[in-house]
Each structure stands twice: as structure tokens, then as C-alpha cells.
Amino acid sequence: MLEHGKPWRLSPTVRRLVAPNPGPMTGPGTNTYLLGDKDVIVVDPGPAIDSHIDAILAAGDGRIRYIICTHTHPDHSPAWKAVAEATGATVIGALPDGDDHQDETFNPDLTLEHEYRLKTDELSLLALHTPGHVSNHYCFLLEEERMLFAGDHIMNGSTVVIIPPGGDMQAYITALEMLLDYSLDSIAPGHGELIHDSRAEIEGLVAHRLGREAKVVAGLNTLGLSDLDTLVQTVYDDVDPALHPWAKLSMEAHLIKLEREGRASCSDKHWQAKSPT
Template sequence: MSLVFDSSFAPRYGEAVDVAPNIQRITVNNPSPFTFHGTNSYLVGRDTLALIDPGPIDDAHHAAFIRAIAGRPVSHIFVSHTHRDHSPLASRMRDELGAVVVAEGPHRPARPLHIGEVNFLDASGDTEFVPDLLAEDGMLVDGDGWALRSIHTPGHTANHVVFALEGVGALFSADHVMAWATSIVAPPDGSMSDYMRSLDRLLERHDRIYFPGHGGPVTKPKTFVRGLKAHRKMRERAILERVRAGDRTIPVMVSVIYRETDPRLHGAAALSVLAHLEDLVARGVVQTEGNPAIDGIYW
């Protein structure tokens, strides 16, 4: 199944953009190869609001929130995961608005670090984040005219969770599923086996639209998620082909598999290959000496 990405997106920084009835998107001006045009935050509700993924510490983004909120109460702040482009502004907004911060839990790796291993993503983790209310899997938080259900979707991070707006068919998919690109799954922050299981969880649902953490909406969720699964399986086959062809290291595999990818993303690509190799080694398909590592030898 082919996967078609949609990169058409107008961020309209500083504006609250209506994307559905009682749903507004505000995009922070933090574009990069990893964030696309920037991180999307969302306001849900009419009279009393929910805020989803407040974003990084950014004064202009904060000011845009205050304008959009326009003095209305904000009862809850929902945080999908603890990367620094999604969660740090939550504490300031909580203090100012008196809202309850809801998230799966604090930042943590998907697995313990191996001896001598360095977490290359430490700088991207918001290790100071502490939620007020732990978002248990399947938990429903009722607001004034809205209800959001938490669905655990580990993979991009260990604490990643998406939020479904009950009765509407809309799901806030954060970095788990995005229309413009695949999600980064990079050990030890993320886990490929967890990510694939989380995609299966979404395929069990019947949401009609996803509002992601970056870029525009996913308008045909089931078709797109099936495409994501097929893409990951294709990438797995490509890695197996390189191993069988005699490539023994991740940098060599990346140079071939990602030769048409922006070189600025090759570091993330190497971690993605590591995520696949971790899964392949765990399944006994590929072998390595000791634990899978970024500088390991594979056969």
C-alpha cells in the first residue's frame, strides 16, 4: 500500500485557526526539519476550554493563547508527550489559568540505557515536566461541552498518548501519526515494536480525522495508518536487504537507504535504523554482539 504525504500547510503563526467546530489550532513559530512548519497546539470547547499540547517556552505563542482564550476558563491542559516542542509551556499556563495538567507521566526512555550508551535525545526531553493527573489508558476527562479520552500510543516516546474527542470522531494524534512525514522512532527514547503495536490500536478505532502535532490534518486515518504500517515494513525489508548484502554498520546502511534524504536528517535516520534493528534482533532475524547499539556490528 503506497503512502502519500501531504505537505500543504499554512501555519498562520500567532493566529487561532478554526479547524472544526469548537476546535482551534495555534502553531508556534519553531520550524525545523523535525517540526515541519512548527508545533501545533489546540483549543477545544466554547465556554470552558481544554488546551492540548501547549508547546515550547515562546512568548509570542503564549500571547497567541491569551488572545484566543479571551478570558474564558481553561479547565484542563492535555500533554501528548514530553519533548520540548510540546510540553514546557504547560507549567506556565497551569499557573496562570489554574488548569489541571493531564499526561501519561514524566519523561523517561523506552528502555534502560545499556552500559556505555548515551541518550542522544536527552536535550529534547522535558525532564522537569510533572502532570497533575495521570492519563490512564482509556480514561475519559469530561469538560464543559467536550470529553477527551486518553489512548496510550508509546513508540515515538515511552509516554506518548493521543486524545480522542468523544462523539466527534476527531483524534489529536500529536507525533504518532502526521500527514506530512513519518514519526521519528529513536531508541532509547522510542521503541519500534511499541510504535507498531500503537498503530494497530488506532486501526481498531473509527475516527474520521486526526489533528496532528505538526502539519495539517489526516483526513483518511485508516488508509493513512495502514500506509504507515506498510512503509515501516518496507523500511524493515530494506534494512534486511542491506544486512544480507554485507552491510555491517548503521552508517553504511543509512548512506544507501537514505541517500535521497536531507543529510540533516541522517542522524535521526540512523536512530530509526537502530530502532528497526532492535526489533529484528529481538525477533532473532538479525544478530549482533551484545545489545543492539548505534555503533554495533550486525549480520
């Protein structure tokens, strides 16, 4: 159940709050997770909306010890400051990086730069660097329950927009494939409901992205030299044209990946297929 302002228990260790920021890019709203009951960890405090901050503090009931952000987009991290000031919690995450759509206020006590494990008396949480959506993105694995807090790396019901230059399609697919090395029972996304068939979800996302990449190559072969506005109509002919401005961003990320691989080239904002050498 996704209901604003009320914590919903997902497991013996995990509760979820949904921020009141629904929209085309956020679905029902940003999911904020509270882990543990003695020393509470807040994962993705979300936007700085007073009612949501109040709900986090009420659910934490004076026991919030850590605040963790998967990344620093404005729907995921800005409430960190108010929650930290109210609780004295230690703030953990990677510094803003990679695009112009960042929470530049984010100033963690512990800066993530590589794999990191946070342990309390109740749980162990493993930070995994998962760039792609943006370069400073981390997922967090609750090891006792094999639940992955996926931020915007994996969403329920929609695909993640990859926005160059901070977004990187090659890095995104590689990070998805890396997650297949871990035994996951469920995925707690940044938006939407809990996902239970984790391996099938991840494999499906990789297949979807590679399938879309194949459509990009086919579109270039059919159209020849094309700009993004022309190409998106062919590559995303199965998507509502109202969403093409967002689709065009991910398509450009595919094209940049293809260019790195020697399979496409760009000249004066026009793209064409290229045979790899």
C-alpha cells in the first residue's frame, strides 16, 4: 500500500513512507525507508516537504541514528538537512555529481567513494556503487533480508531515464549486470511497490535496454543520417509521443554508448550507423 504520511511495515526490519510528491517522474511519490527499530536508518529522506519531514521524525520516534541517500536528485535527498538537524544523525552518501539537476546542499558526514558496510546491532547494510542513472548513485543491500534499496537504479512500473552526461547507459547496464552476482530476495525501489522476483526483474531490464539499443541501430540503418527528433519517432514508436522528450534523453545515452563502441558516429548533432573496426 502506497499512502502518504503513514509508515507501512514491509518486513520485521523495514518500514516505508511515501513522500507527497507524486508525478510523471516520481510515480506515487518518493519512497523513504526506515530500517531497524533501536538505531533507525533512514534511506532516501526525500524532498524537503514539511509534512514528510514530520512523518519521518514521528516514525523515527527519537531513534534515528543514520541518514543514507542513494543519490542527490531533488526528489531523494533534500530532507536530509532538516532530519539531521532534528536528530543529530550521521549522514552518508556520495557528493553531488554528474548533471545540473542535483541537491547541491547535500553535505554528508561520511562520503561514499567505494563499497561500504554499515553495521548496527540489528542489521548490516552494504553500499554498492551503481552508476548509470547518475554517476553518484548507490544501492544498499540489507544483508539479513537480502532486500536491495535501489533508489532510481530500478523502478517499479517504469524504466529509468538516463540523462547524459551524468547518466551513462554503458555504466547503467554494467551496474545492473553486477547486481546479478548478489542473492536478492526483493527490491525496494525509490518509486513504487516492492519487487519480489529480483533476478527476473534485473534480467528483464538488461534485455529491455539491449532491445532498445537494437532499435536504435535499426533506426540508424533505416533512416541514415538523423537528428534526435527524427530518430526518436522510430526508436520509440511504441511509446506515447508525449513522453518522447524524456525518451530522447535515454536514446542519446544509447547513441553515446554506441559511439564509444565504434557502432555510431555524430556530426553536427546528426547521428549515423558505423561499422565497428
